[in-house]
Amino acid sequence: MNVDAIVVGGGIHGCSTALHLCLxxxxxxxxxxxxxxxxxxxxxxxxxRQLARHIPEIPLSIRSMGIWEKINDLLDDDCSxxxxxxxxxxxxxxxxxxxxxxxxxxxxxGFTHEELIDAAELRCLVPAVAETCPGGVVxxxxxxxxxxxxxxxxxxxxxxxxxxVREGVAASHIRYSNGLWHVDAGMETFAAPxxxxxxxxxxxxxxxxxxEPVPVETxxxxxxxxxxxxxxxxxxxxxxxxxxxxxxxxNGTVLxxxxxxxxxxxxxxxxxxxxxxxxxxxxxxxxxxxxxRSATIVRAWAGIEAKMKDDIPVFGPSxxxxxxxxxxxxxxxxxxxxxxxxxxxxxxxxxxxxQTRISDLGIDRFHPSAF
Amino acid sequence: xxxxxxxxxxxxxxxxxxxxxxxxTATSAEAGLTTLLLDENIGPGGQVFRAISSTPVTDxxxxxxxxxxxxxxxxxxxxxxxxxxxxxxxxxxxxNLDIAVSTGGASAFVKAKRVxxxxxxxxxxxxxxxxxxxxxxxAGAAQTMLKSSGLVPxxxxxxxxxxxxxxxxAAQILRLGGRIDRIxxxxxxRNYFAALPHAFAxxxxxxxxxxxxxxxxxxxxxxxxxxxxxLSASGEGQLASVSYVAGGxxxxxxxxxxxxxxxVVPNVNLAMAAGIEHRWDDLQLCWSPVLDAGGNSSVxxxxxxxxxxxxxxxxxxxxxxxxxxxxAVEALAPAAAAKLATMAxxxxxxxxxxxxxxxxxxxxxxASQFRIPSDDTIVCxxxxxxxxxxxxxxxxGATGPNQLKAYRRTGMGPCQGRLCGLTVTELMAQARGKxxxxxxxxxxxxxxxxxxxxxxxxxxxxxxxxxxVVRG
Numbered sequence: 064m065n066v067d068a069i070v071v072g073g074g075i076h077g078c079s080t081a082l083h084l085c086l087x088x089x090x091x092x093x094x095x096x097x098x099x100x101x102x103x104x105x106x107x108x109x110x111x112r113q114l115a116r117h118i119p120e121i122p123l124s125i126r127s128m129g130i131w132e133k134i135n136d137l138l139d140d141d142c143s144x145x146x147x148x149x150x151x152x153x154x155x156x157x158x159x160x161x162x163x164x165x166x167x168x169x170x171x172x173g174f175t176h177e178e179l180i181d182a183a184e185l186r187c188l189v190p191a192v193a194e195t196c197p198g199g200v201v202x203x204x205x206x207x208x209x210x211x212x213x214x215x216x217x218x219x220x221x222x223x224x225x226x227x228v229r230e231g232v233a234a235s236h237i238r239y240s241n242g243l244w245h246v247d248a249g250m251e252t253f254a255a256p257x258x259x260x261x262x263x264x265x266x267x268x269x270x271x272x273x274x275e276p277v278p279v280e281t282x283x284x285x286x287x288x289x290x291x292x293x294x295x296x297x298x299x300x301x302x303x304x305x306x307x308x309x310x311x312x313x314n315g316t317v318l319x320x321x322x323x324x325x326x327x328x329x330x331x332x333x334x335x336x337x338x339x340x341x342x343x344x345x346x347x348x349x350x351x352x353x354x355x356r357s358a359t360i361v362r363a364w365a366g367i368e369a370k371m372k373d374d375i376p377v378f379g380p381s382x383x384x385x386x387x388x389x390x391x392x393x394x395x396x397x398x399x400x401x402x403x404x405x406x407x408x409x410x411x412x413x414x415x416x417x418q419t420r421i422s423d424l425g426i427d428r429f430h431p432s433a434f
Numbered sequence: 435x436x437x438x439x440x441x442x443x444x445x446x447x448x449x450x451x452x453x454x455x456x457x458x459t460a461t462s463a464e465a466g467l468t469t470l471l472l473d474e475n476i477g478p479g480g481q482v483f484r485a486i487s488s489t490p491v492t493d494x495x496x497x498x499x500x501x502x503x504x505x506x507x508x509x510x511x512x513x514x515x516x517x518x519x520x521x522x523x524x525x526x527x528x529x530n531l532d533i534a535v536s537t538g539g540a541s542a543f544v545k546a547k548r549v550x551x552x553x554x555x556x557x558x559x560x561x562x563x564x565x566x567x568x569x570x571x572x573a574g575a576a577q578t579m580l581k582s583s584g585l586v587p588x589x590x591x592x593x594x595x596x597x598x599x600x601x602x603x604a605a606q607i608l609r610l611g612g613r614i615d616r617i618x619x620x621x622x623x624r625n626y627f628a629a630l631p632h633a634f635a636x637x638x639x640x641x642x643x644x645x646x647x648x649x650x651x652x653x654x655x656x657x658x659x660x661x662x663x664x665l666s667a668s669g670e671g672q673l674a675s676v677s678y679v680a681g682g683x684x685x686x687x688x689x690x691x692x693x694x695x696x697x698v699v700p701n702v703n704l705a706m707a708a709g710i711e712h713r714w715d716d717l718q719l720c721w722s723p724v725l726d727a728g729g730n731s732s733v734x735x736x737x738x739x740x741x742x743x744x745x746x747x748x749x750x751x752x753x754x755x756x757x758x759x760x761x762a763v764e765a766l767a768p769a770a771a772a773k774l775a776t777m778a779x780x781x782x783x784x785x786x787x788x789x790x791x792x793x794x795x796x797x798x799x800x801a802s803q804f805r806i807p808s809d810d811t812i813v814c815x816x817x818x819x820x821x822x823x824x825x826x827x828x829x830x831g832a833t834g835p836n837q838l839k840a841y842r843r844t845g846m847g848p849c850q851g852r853l854c855g856l857t858v859t860e861l862m863a864q865a866r867g868k869x870x871x872x873x874x875x876x877x878x879x880x881x882x883x884x885x886x887x888x889x890x891x892x893x894x895x896x897x898x899x900x901x902x903v904v905r906g
Contacts, residue, residue, distance in 0.1 A: 098833065098834075098837055100840060101836075105840065209840075211839055211840035212840045212841070214840070215831070215837070215840035215841070219830070219831055230833075289887065290848050290884065314843075331709075333529075333709055335528045335529060335530060336526070336528070336879075336880060338526060338534055338543070338880075338890075338893065339543075339893060341890065342890050342891060342892075342893035345887050345890035345891040345893075346891040348887060348891070349887060349888060349891035355887050356886070356887055356888045356891075357886055357887070357888065358886065358887050359848075359884035359885060359886050359887070360881055360884060360885055360886070360887060360890055361847075361848055361850055361881070361884050362846075362850055362879055362880075362881070363879060363880060363881065364879050
């Protein structure tokens with residue numbers, strides 16, 4: 064079947080790109096080997112964060128934030144998005160000095176979304192935080208959303224607007240001939256001038272098979288969720304010096320993350336948790352938030368995702384093949400970027416360029432362009 | 435009895451001290467393997483032999499001869515060198531055979547060369563209108579109180595449902611002087627015909643005479659209504675009445691207590707969280723682990739025995755426990771296996787113990803209206819999601835229990851779907867015209883039982899983590 068674009072991968076990125084291609088009048092097919100949001104996109108911490116991002120991806124993050132704030136208009140689904148800010152906590156003066164330098168650097172580049180806060184303001188934003196913390200950084204427009212709901216909503220809207228969605232079949236036998244990309248999905252074959260590689264942890268292999276290997280590994284960051292506890296905190300909290308992030312939802316449950324890793328078994332869609340590392344997270348929460356001590360952990364899990372060696376995504380056109388675009392390797396912070404990345408990817412495909420600065424994210428940072 | 439495990443590594447760790455776990459542990463330890471038995475209850479016995487070494491009910495006739503069989507199993511366990519820890523909640527098991535267990539408010543990690551899961555059965559959900567009202571409870575919960583404390587109902591009591599346990603409980607309540615106003619039998623009439631081909635095996639099985647005697651004993655004292663096709667509980671914040679339809683006629687009776695039961699299903703929570711492959715059993719209407727003849731699962735080193743491997747009853751559970759233990763001994767200490775009963779003898783014991791089971795499974799196969807709720811009947815108690823909510827989500831694209839979480843919080847509350855899983859799978863399967871196997875089940879994950887943050891925080895850290903914190 065001939066379509067306008069083939070998107071491989073039904074994470075938030077693939078779904079968002081499919082949706083934005085539909086909005087631009089194209090007819091894409093989305094091919095997902097499991098179901099949309101099965102892996103990292105559906106089971107991440109749901110952080111909608113501009114805070115503490117690598118500088119090369121800040122423009123994309125800001126672009127995305129604008130879409131998040133009107134997500135209901137785009138998707139007819141609020142995605143449970145709420146915006147109480149995200150706060151980076153410095154636990155001592157040395158950490159606060161790093162925060163100060165960071166904010167100054169961003170301001171010099173013209174970015175103003177991160178603000179340095181002192182101990183008083185920190186206590187005001189996060190009353191439960193330990194007395195000894197001298198301050199931190201806040202990004203006030205940030206927040207959190209429900210990742211499974213969000214990714215599903217993108218998939219559903221894309222489908223409503225005409226995208227063909229194939230779930231439960233893997234994209235295979237990817238090849239280029241006569242000016243078209245051909246991809247098999249189960250019994251079907253799709254052909255299109257455009258191919259988007261948004262296959263998450265499975266994208267590195269697709270890129271390598273097409274002659275563009277990149278330094279990427281598969282990781283599985285762990286999360287855990289508690290039973291309901293009385294409301295005590297609004298913003299998402301991240302610690303500057305320790306691996307911990309922390310979010311209380313409206314229903315009182317608290318999500319504890321921070322990047323400790325499980326062992327992924329990618330071929331089996333499985334992860335094996337490392338409880339001793341999760342215990343470290345529990346210990347940190349125990350120290351900082353006494354209110355949490357008697358909460359029970361009801362579930363722990365890990366999503367499977369791609370992490371680049373340099374921790375920034377591969378985003379933009381291939382450096383070797385016409386019509387091929389990469390959108391993967393978001394390295395544990397791709398969820399917030401999803402809406403904006405889909406919009407920018409559609410601009411690249413439809414217009415051949417974008418106003419959003421993404422030049423440092425290209426795959427050509429690993430391969431000199433063949434064009 | 436120790437509190438924390440004495441070692442970090444064992445040849446065999448058995449989880450659950452019901453019939454299968456007791457037999458497996460004794461067999462494994464007698465063969466000289468270092469064996470640890472972890473059990474959640476305060477004493478051995480599991481559900482069927484609950485409180486076997488502590489029950490205040492001493493008149494042997496009241497609980498029945500089958501109950502006291504458990505005492506011999508406990509004796510064999512105590513005669514062995516096995517290490518036994520009660521009040522031990524295993525909350526994680528993975529494919530590396532790493533086990534996390536909570537004892538006395540602290541967690542410990544042990545590793546096994548072989549794990550035998552003997553996690554038994556859970557009562558099948560019975561989601562009728564009003565089933566979440568105070569005053570409605572499961573027959574199993576009532577039996578727990580009866581065995582461990584000798585407590586029986588004294589208010590207006592209705593028992594509804596079907597299956598051997600229902601009759602056993604009714605008999606036990608009556609023997610202990612409890613009150614039962616009416617029994618509402620939901621067995622479908624057509625099941626009697628469907629079960630006929632299996633009747634001969636059943637007639638020659640030990641279940642038959644015992645079952646008949648027990649039913650006769652109950653029917654002599656309590657009004658039994660058979661062929662009940664509809665059932666609901668109602669009341670304002672507390673059960674007040676039970677309404678039912680039998681033979682096309684509706685009747686409503688006042689009640690203080692409604693005990694519900696429609697059979698048991700394998701407790702697969704830990705097995706699924708460990709990554710063991712399961713299949714839908716169309717006769718027993720539940721998930722069962724895929725096992726070989728030695729009870730070995732799809733995860734190397736983990737076997738499943740007892741009702742957790744598919745409902746077979748206590749006698750079969752004992753034999754399956756011995757088979758799984760023998761398989762472990764054959765793998766770890768082949769020379770010691772010579773002392774044990776041969777696999778052939780055990781298989782023959784198992785065939786004998788399982789005789790009559792297809793008859794029971796067919797006769798007591800619960801009717802769809804009592805498994806698959808409709809309208810405003812609650813499906814997920816934790817998050818108060820109704821059948822209609824689930825169907826609405828299916829209509830806009832939810833394809834299975836895991837996908838449903840993107841629409842509703844079904845299965846995301848404190849029980850993590852352990853109570854509503856079967857209902858959700860069957861409800862979605864019916865709505866989508868698919869088989870439960872195609873629809874699938876919640877992905878279950880550790881902790882299989884909730885643990886407190888404080889307890890997890892107290893777990894010893896890895897060296898790397900200690901260094902990371904020191905580095906800051």
